[in-house]
Amino acid sequence: MQYKDYYAILGVNKDATQDDIKRAYRKLARKYHPDLNKDKSAEDKFKEVSEAHEVLGDPEKRVAYDQIGKGYQPGEEFRPPPGWDSGFEFSGGPRQASPEDMAAFSDFFESLFGGARTGRHTRAHGFHARGEDHRARIEISIEDAFTGARRAIHLQMPKVTADGHVVAEERTLNVNIPKGVRAGQHIHLKGQGAPGHGQGEAGDLYLEIAFAQHPLYHVDGRDLYLNLPVAPWEAALGGKVKAPTPGGVVDVTVPANSAQGRKLRLKGRGIPGNPPGDLYVVLQIALPPSGSDKAKRLYREMADELAFNPRASLGV
Amino acid sequence: MPRSPQSMPPVDVISDEPELSLDEACAACGLTREEIGAYVAEGIAEARGPVVEWRFSRLTVVRLSRARRLERDLGLNPAGALLALDLMAEIERLQRRLALFEDEG
Numbered sequence: 001m002q003y004k005d006y007y008a009i010l011g012v013n014k015d016a017t018q019d020d021i022k023r024a025y026r027k028l029a030r031k032y033h034p035d036l037n038k039d040k041s042a043e044d045k046f047k048e049v050s051e052a053h054e055v056l057g058d059p060e061k062r063v064a065y066d067q068i069g070k071g072y073q074p075g076e077e078f079r080p081p082p083g084w085d086s087g088f089e090f091s092g093g094p095r096q097a098s099p100e101d102m103a104a105f106s107d108f109f110e111s112l113f114g115g116a117r118t119g120r121h122t123r124a125h126g127f128h129a130r131g132e133d134h135r136a137r138i139e140i141s142i143e144d145a146f147t148g149a150r151r152a153i154h155l156q157m158p159k160v161t162a163d164g165h166v167v168a169e170e171r172t173l174n175v176n177i178p179k180g181v182r183a184g185q186h187i188h189l190k191g192q193g194a195p196g197h198g199q200g201e202a203g204d205l206y207l208e209i210a211f212a213q214h215p216l217y218h219v220d221g222r223d224l225y226l227n228l229p230v231a232p233w234e235a236a237l238g239g240k241v242k243a244p245t246p247g248g249v250v251d252v253t254v255p256a257n258s259a260q261g262r263k264l265r266l267k268g269r270g271i272p273g274n275p276p277g278d279l280y281v282v283l284q285i286a287l288p289p290s291g292s293d294k295a296k297r298l299y300r301e302m303a304d305e306l307a308f309n310p311r312a313s314l315g316v
Numbered sequence: 317m318p319r320s321p322q323s324m325p326p327v328d329v330i331s332d333e334p335e336l337s338l339d340e341a342c343a344a345c346g347l348t349r350e351e352i353g354a355y356v357a358e359g360i361a362e363a364r365g366p367v368v369e370w371r372f373s374r375l376t377v378v379r380l381s382r383a384r385r386l387e388r389d390l391g392l393n394p395a396g397a398l399l400a401l402d403l404m405a406e407i408e409r410l411q412r413r414l415a416l417f418e419d420e421g
Binding site for chain 1: 329330343344345346374375378381382385386389390391400401404405408412413415416
């Protein structure tokens with residue numbers, strides 16, 4: 001197990017006041033809080049910062065940590081001397097971190113202060129309570145939301161073993177992705193959170209839906225956006241062109257005199273629902289390559305025959 | 317050790333339907349009645365009228381537990397936690413909009 005330098009994690013000096021520590025913690029917590037920062041790395045960082053604060057923010061734990069950590073360097077192999085905590089008093093007062101956060105703390109923390117938790121569990125003997133709810137964010141494809149799907153998702157949940165250690169337990173759940181689900185919605189799996197205490201029932205699992213980046217479509221609520229390349233003559237003269245949609249290829253009528261970026265709405269072709277979303281086709285005028293002599297001739301002909309100044313609106 | 321996939325748990329999309337009583341909401345998010353009351357006073361829920369008539373949607377319950385975590389971890393009060401959640405939602409909405417334009421370049 002590696003020694004952790006909690007002072008370095010919070011970015012404070014060893015002689016920092018309790019107020020300095022609190023300020024440093026709050027600042028980092030605002031930056032990395034998993035409810036505010038969706039990066040996976042932010043969550044790990046937040047756990048580290050919470051753990052450092054749990055120790056340094058509590059004067060009793062801080063004194064013990066300072067004593068035990070003398071001479072250790074961060075990352076150095078660490079082994080607490082037997083009976084090291086006999087000279088320290090721990091009041092077991094109110095904790096700053098929640099039980100679910102504490103469960104994710106490092107082995108290093110566990111080896112120093114894990115005993116206090118065991119005590120808490122003993123006190124909880126014969127006590128029944130519902131398990132905590134768990135939350136996770138999952139990425140699904142737009143197609144999954146379009147048709148509904150069954151997906152195996154992999155989740156890691158911290159688990160306290162019988163001897164008080166914390167392990168990350170991986171589990172796989174088969175989840176029905178409901179048709180028409182939108183980004184930011186949560187799906188609720190009853191009884192899939194943390195196990196209950198005593199005979200209490202298990203908590204629930206909430207999965208927040210996010211869409212994975214799609215090569216063709218963008219999502220806004222239930223609406224989809226598709227950039228559709230068209231030839232200049234298709235935009236100018238109008239006509240039927242083919243467009244992919246999650247439900248299959250459709251014919252889109254391009255009106256004559258369409259400008260670059262024109263949005264065409266295919267009603268009800270977005271993500272299903274009541275009402276279903278729309279699919280917006282955004283026309284992107286693509287130029288034919290001018291490499292061949294024939295193409296060059298046609299471009300020159302247009303230049304000669306058409307009085308067209310694309311910069312007229314700029315006054316030049 | 318990864319476990320083999322479990323049998324299909326029942327799934328429902330969290331609805332906006334106000335269906336939970338105050339005590340059911342307490343059980344679902346681990347907040348006390350007083351803590352939820354403080355959020356109701358800040359206008360988080362559809363709760364109106366006498367306490368026995370208060371109803372909460374599952375979506376509200378998710379928001380409540382998020383707000384409570386922010387309150388605890390960042391030293392906020394309920395109004396500040398709700399403000400943070402509102403701003404986060406707005407940022408996410410804008411980021412989604414931004415993604416529409418960034419890809420067109």
